[in-house]
Amino acid sequence: xxxxxxxxxxxxxxxxKVAENDKYYAFLDIAxxxxxxxxxxxxxxxxxxxxxxxxxxxxxxxxxKKVAKAIQKSVPCKRVGVAVIGLDVxxxxxxxxxxxxxxxxxxxxxxxxxxxxxMQACAGLIASNM
Numbered sequence: 149x150x151x152x153x154x155x156x157x158x159x160x161x162x163x164x165k166v167a168e169n170d171k172y173y174a175f176l177d178i179a180x181x182x183x184x185x186x187x188x189x190x191x192x193x194x195x196x197x198x199x200x201x202x203x204x205x206x207x208x209x210x211x212x213k214k215v216a217k218a219i220q221k222s223v224p225c226k227r228v229g230v231a232v233i234g235l236d237v238x239x240x241x242x243x244x245x246x247x248x249x250x251x252x253x254x255x256x257x258x259x260x261x262x263x264x265x266x267m268q269a270c271a272g273l274i275a276s277n278m
Contacts, residue, residue, distance in 0.1 A: 151239035153189045164271035167218070167278050171204070172211040174244075176271050179259040181245050182252055184223035184270055188212045188242040197232050197240040208242065216244050218277040223270070229253040 156163045157173045164176035166186055177185040190208055194200050200208065216228040225246035231253055232242055245253050262270070 151193055152237055153187075153239040153241065154193045157189070157191050164267045166271050166274045167211070167215050169211065172208055174211070174215045176267055176274075177243070178267075180262070181243075181255065181257055182223075182225075182247070182260060183262065183266075184219050184225070184246045184274065185260075186215055186219060186244045186274070188215055188244060190240055194240045195234075195238040197234060197242070200240060208240075212242050212244060214278060215274070218274045219244055219246055221277040222273040224248075231255070 152161065155161045156175060165173070166176060167174040171191055172188060173191055174186050174188045177187050188208065188211060190200060190204055192204070197205070212230070219228050223246045225248060227247045229245045229247045229252065230242060231245065233255065234240065247253060251257070
């Protein structure tokens with residue numbers, strides 16, 4: 149059965165897309181730690197990030213860097229933090245989280261809630277800065 153991320157990539161589940169190329173897809177997390185919290189995933193379904201080929205992993209990090217730079221232009225933050233957890237969804241992914249302080253990347257923090265309109269606007273702004 150396809151992962152939820154594969155279903156998002158295939159358009160079966162809607163997402164707030166930020167960027168896409170032939171190998172990777174970036175979209176806003178629907179349970180964000182901060183405004184602009186984005187997930188970067190490979191289009192090829194692979195459970196564990198470090199099971200990707202060296203080429204895929206390197207390409208994903210370069211793609212994530214471009215997305216992070218666009219987030220930084222779009223959302224007020226000091227930096228964009230990077231996290232790889234990978235326990236909830238069996239599809240490799242990278243979290244990109246805008247940071248004001250060190251505690252902003254704590255996944256035990258309550259998740260933020262934004263309206264559909266705010267999420268669409270944020271995704272559009274990040275996409276426009278790609």
